[in-house]
Amino acid sequence: MTDSILKRLSNAPPKCVLVAGASGGIGQAFCVQLATQFPSITLIRLARNTAKLLPLTVPTQDIAFDITDTLSIGDALKRLPDNINIDWVFIATGWLHDDLLHPEKTWRSLETDHLLYAYTVNAIGPTLLVKQLLAKMNPTHLTTIGILSARVGSISDNQIGGWHSYRASKAALNMLIKNFAIELKRIKRPTIVVGLQPGTTDTPLSDPFKRNVSPDHLQTPEFTACRLIHVMQCLAAEDSGQLFDYAGFCFAP
Numbered sequence: 085m086t087d088s089i090l091k092r093l094s095n096a097p098p099k100c101v102l103v104a105g106a107s108g109g110i111g112q113a114f115c116v117q118l119a120t121q122f123p124s125i126t127l128i129r130l131a132r133n134t135a136k137l138l139p140l141t142v143p144t145q146d147i148a149f150d151i152t153d154t155l156s157i158g159d160a161l162k163r164l165p166d167n168i169n170i171d172w173v174f175i176a177t178g179w180l181h182d183d184l185l186h187p188e189k190t191w192r193s194l195e196t197d198h199l200l201y202a203y204t205v206n207a208i209g210p211t212l213l214v215k216q217l218l219a220k221m222n223p224t225h226l227t228t229i230g231i232l233s234a235r236v237g238s239i240s241d242n243q244i245g246g247w248h249s250y251r252a253s254k255a256a257l258n259m260l261i262k263n264f265a266i267e268l269k270r271i272k273r274p275t276i277v278v279g280l281q282p283g284t285t286d287t288p289l290s291d292p293f294k295r296n297v298s299p300d301h302l303q304t305p306e307f308t309a310c311r312l313i314h315v316m317q318c319l320a321a322e323d324s325g326q327l328f329d330y331a332g333f334c335f336a337p
Contacts, residue, residue, distance in 0.1 A: 088332035094317040098171035100126045104151065104213060107131035109287025110232065110312075111176030112138060113305035117313055128170070130160055151177045151209035157216055167222040172316055173229040175213060179205035180250050187247040194248055202249035207256040214264060214277065226274040230316050233257055233279030233327055240336045258327060258337045265325025276319050279327040281335065282308045303330075 101118055105111040106129035118125055119140040127144045129137055134146040149160035181187060185198050210231050221227060236247060237254025261279045268275045284301055285308045311330040318332065326334050 086334055089318045089320075089323065089328065089334075090314055090332035092318045092320070094314070095319070097122045097317075098125060100128070100168075100170050101172040101174065102128040102130065102170050102217070103174045103176060104130040104149070104210075105176035105178070105232075106146075107133060107136040108176055108178075109305045110282055110285055110308055111174070113309035114174055114176060114312065115140065115144075117306065117309040118142075121313065128164065151213065152204050154212050157209075157213050161216050161220050164220055166220065168220065169222050169225045170217075170227055171225075173214075173217060173227060174312075174316070175210045175229070175231040177205060177209060178232050178234075180247075187250055189246050191248065199249045199252070202253040203256060206250070206253035207260060210257060211260045218268075218273075218275070223273055227276070228316055228319050229275065229277040230280045230312065230319075231257065231261060231277070233261070233281055235281045235329065235335055237279075238327070238336055255337070261327070262325045262337065269321075269324065274321075276321060276324040278319060278323055278325070280312055280315060281327065281329040282312060283330045 103111055103115050106115050115127055115129060116138065118127060119142045123142060125142050127140065127142055129144055129146045130149045131137055131146070132148065132150055134148050137146055145163070147160045147163050150156040179202060185201070188194060188198070214229060214231070234250070234254045235241060236251050237258050239255055242251065258279055261277055264277045268277065283303050285303045285305055287305060308330055315328055315330065315332050327337060328334055
């Protein structure tokens with residue numbers, strides 16, 4: 085295994101960060117930790133319901149959007165100036181289950197609607213958000229984009245199967261991240277894009293599965309956010325297209 089990138093010296097602190105999914109457990113904690121660690125930062129917070137966003141001690145621009153709706157994404161980004169300099173983009177959206185749909189334990193449970201919704205939230209939405217952000221942001225400004233992925237989306241690491249829609253949609257996201265990185269390098273655009281695995285974090289997404297997780301391995305949102313911020317600070321151009329866990333280790337797609 086390669087060394088953790090957290091052993092590197094940290095890059096300059098960000099001045100402007102966009103967080104999509106800012107009202108979720110990890111997204112909210114990420115915003116709070118950014119405001120705490122970098123008191124001169126400006127935050128752009130995208131959320132389905134901006135009323136759920138916490139007040140912070142730093143300037144924020146709060147914009148409602150729906151990651152499943154391309155038009156909504158476009159309308160949200162119209163609120164930003166053209167050629168805006170954004171240092172970091174953190175996409176914290178994701179879906180595993182809801183009151184009606186749960187991770188499939190067997191192929192017998194596979195259904196079209198379940199698969200389509202997982203792909204829409206976990207792969208298509210973040211991809212189209214990145215597409216529209218790249219068209220909006222200053223193409224000469226160095227931007228680092230971190231998208232919440234999952235180790236269970238690693239095809240080579242899959243040893244137990246199950247969770248078909250979630251695994252497959254995250255695997256698709258991982259491939260799209262790699263494709264973005266290859267193309268951006270080819271056109272010499274200074275943009276780093278990576279997948280980030282947050283670890284098992286105590287949020288509504290993990291609620292039904294916490295009983296199967298040792299307390300030593302269940303992280304608080306604050307811990308996860310701090311670790312992911314550290315990972316973002318240590319990323320370099322050669323990391324683009326790769327997948328990193330919260331401890332800074334690269335994992336196989």
